Amino acid sequence: MNSVAAAFPDRQLHVILDNLNTHKKNEHWLKAHPNVHFHFTPTSASWLNQVEVWFSILQGQSLSGASFTSLQQLQEHIDAYIKAYNDRAEPFVWTKKKVRQRRFKGRRITQL
Structure with a gap:
């Protein structure tokens, strides 16, 4: 900074x-x-932090279940994934799911 x-x-x-x-x-x-x-x-x-979205994609599509014997092997794997991903990358469609409210049993709003 x-x-x-x-x-x-x-x-x-x-x-x-x-x-x-x-x-x-x-x-x-x-x-x-x-x-x-x-x-x-x-x-x-x-979900507001777009790099967190990217890390989630990397984890889910490339690293989950993978095993590496060296740091260099991990780096090469990630570099290859990034290259393949960038070749087909499109902008994120950034949406937030609708938030649903639910009632609590026994609680009512009364008008004054």
Whole structure:
């Protein structure tokens, strides 16, 4: 973040972060960089982070059940998957399923 803030000294920077604990407690750094603003995604909302969607695809389509004998073999496998994936990649259709509300038995809303 130091190099990003230095590269854009006269611009307001808005940085979106997940709720990982290492992203917290940055008040001192933010005071020294008043043009930088951190915004955190809601807890338990990994679907908002598109790289999490990509990691899920990689895991489900390539790594699940695989076994590797070396780090180099793993790297080559992932590189080959990425190349094949990119050859047929299309934009994500990013949707959120409809949220349904359900009634709790014995609880009613009464009008005043």
